[in-house]
Amino acid sequence: MAFSNIENSEKLEIIKIAIVDNEDFQDNEIWKEAFKTLSDKENEDRLFDTKYTTEEEAKQLLQDGEIVGYMKLEEKPKVIVQSSGINETILKQVTEEITQNSEIVSNLAENQIKKEMTAGNYTIDYEKIYKDILEMTQNQEANIENISNSNLSYTMIEFYTLIAMACLYGGILGMVAINQNLANMSHNGKRVSVAPTTKGKVVLSSILAAYLVQLIGLALLFVYTVFVLKVDYGTNLPFIILLGAVGSLAGLSIGLAIGTLLKTNENVKTGIVISVTMLGCFLSGMMGITMKYIVDTNLPIVNKINPASMITDGFYSLYYYDTFDRFFFNVASLLAFAIIMMILSYTSLRKQKFERL
């Protein structure tokens, strides 16, 4: 799962194209020059890998999938592509830009010449006017300021859901721990229920043991994701640990609740814990990151009660946002979730009595 350099491939790649090398193209300096610069290997902003061919060859190349598309310059430029897509659109945009630039140059030049004429100047240096305008178009910069957050790597969500899943799988531990204390689930449980020790003590200690095991497991996972997979959790270590601990508690409490509330065999209970976990993770974007966003925007309530989503969202807000409101909201909801689950299991555990087994 080495996504470490995935974002690099999200950036623009060099696009393979062909140009029909006909007379119109040969005679047109602007076009020739433009494509030469854009395909120049030395150029940092290189956009194209260009082949100059005949039309038949270009057609063949396109059919074989060797190129994205080809450009034919007759009176007007024409772009021939196989399907619509991003690279195809870039090719179209670039040819448009060249057409428009040459249009601007001629428009402005015409304007300039008119001005000089009306000013009574008849010894016009056409060469110079064209050169000046060409230079002006090339030096024209758009004043655009990028203010987006640099932490935009959205594959990180994938890892956050992974942590969420690890937290929730703690539910299995919780369930196993509680099964050890249930008279209808294990021999151990029968003994516990007739033993003179307070039941609360035994249950609490086994839960704590399960929690400890889970935290160790989670810590290992963290170490692995941080040092091997290079996952970025933001810089706030105490908060990351807090979220991990609270998340594990929520996971554990699901296991407890399912373990106590349902009266069936262990296989089914495990199956339910897993299904709940998988469903939660699915909704929080594990099998397709967009899922979380879709749920967040269309049915926000679902992800507000989904612990996997709270954990994922908590990590996400640490990573992406500078403020902590959203993070603490998630931590608080996880705690509330855990407490509700525990109260549920507590009441159901208290009521349990067996006449015979």
Added chain:
Amino acid sequence: MTVFKTFLKVLNKCKVPIIMYTVILIAFGGFNMQTSENSTNFVASEPDVLIINQDKEEGVTKNLIEYIKKNSEIKEINDDEQAIDDALFYRDVNYIIYIPENYREDFLHGENPEIKIKSTGDYQASLAEMMLERYVKVANLYQKNIEDEQELIEKINETLDKQTEVEITSKLDTDNLSKATFYYNFTNYSILAGCVYVICLILSSFKEEKIVKRTIISSMNYKTHNRQLLLSNGLFAIVLWIFYVVLSFILVGDIMFTTHGLVYIANSFIFTICAVTIAFLIGNLVMNKNAINGIVNVVALGSSFLCGAFVPMEWLPDSVLTIAHILPSYYYISSNEMLTSLETFNFETMKPILMNMGIILLFTIGFTIVTNVVSKRKRRIG
């Protein structure tokens, strides 16, 4: 027959978790399709842009907005900075343009006002940036020479209207094909997870010590035993596969009735068989019931991540794709991807897909052989 009967008995005993798991996976497949339109996989040539206009919408400003509207997909998002940032992070919008206050005035005075943007930095965002930059450049150039605002706007639009004629040669329904690919790529996960989970669960019942001992001393050859077990499990997997195929007809629609659809189905069938043998091998290796879940995740989620079932293949770094070559999922998914752009069906064009299918079958044979070796070794009980 004995083996098959036992298989059915065990299946019946574990029916609750199995049905639950299968239903969830099938539901995932269905749900996931709903997101496909928003997915990164989707071929769209117009970037999703959000415009936040702090200036009055008139004159040059209005023209800028109209130009962007014409060339991109405009998104409407609540005027809440957090919602906007979320939308950007999840690629719901690729590019956000903040038109500053007094843009029109400043521009007309030749000040080249600063436009703030937020960008995802991907293809679509670059496209949007190209568009915006072009507009601003053209506008700035004309602004220096033309005084009158109306004339300026006309000139800008006239120039920007010079568009390139585009001819699309392919007659493929790319949208629907990528939808089908998206769906079938996802089945890589669900088929693998379903097979591994269920088959391991069932095999673990066959692995109880007493039962193993009885099986070993029976007159049945271990190969026959394995074969019957494999076939019974295969039967289950095929039922699962039929579910997915039926679902694909419902979700993807017409394209499944074409030759393309047939190849998708054939491809997934071959992969299902391979998944059975993978699951069978794992089931023979693993004795502990509780370990099954961990293994399902490692095998199914792991190979789905690596081979591009969730994240499009073209986005994966080359190093990952190189590693992915040792997994059968890679060949399954790359066949699906190839289908998206396959136009004519003949031996020549089908060759890479057939090759992939062949490789998957080789994997299948390999896994079966290894399983037999493993289970022969395991017959010795100390």
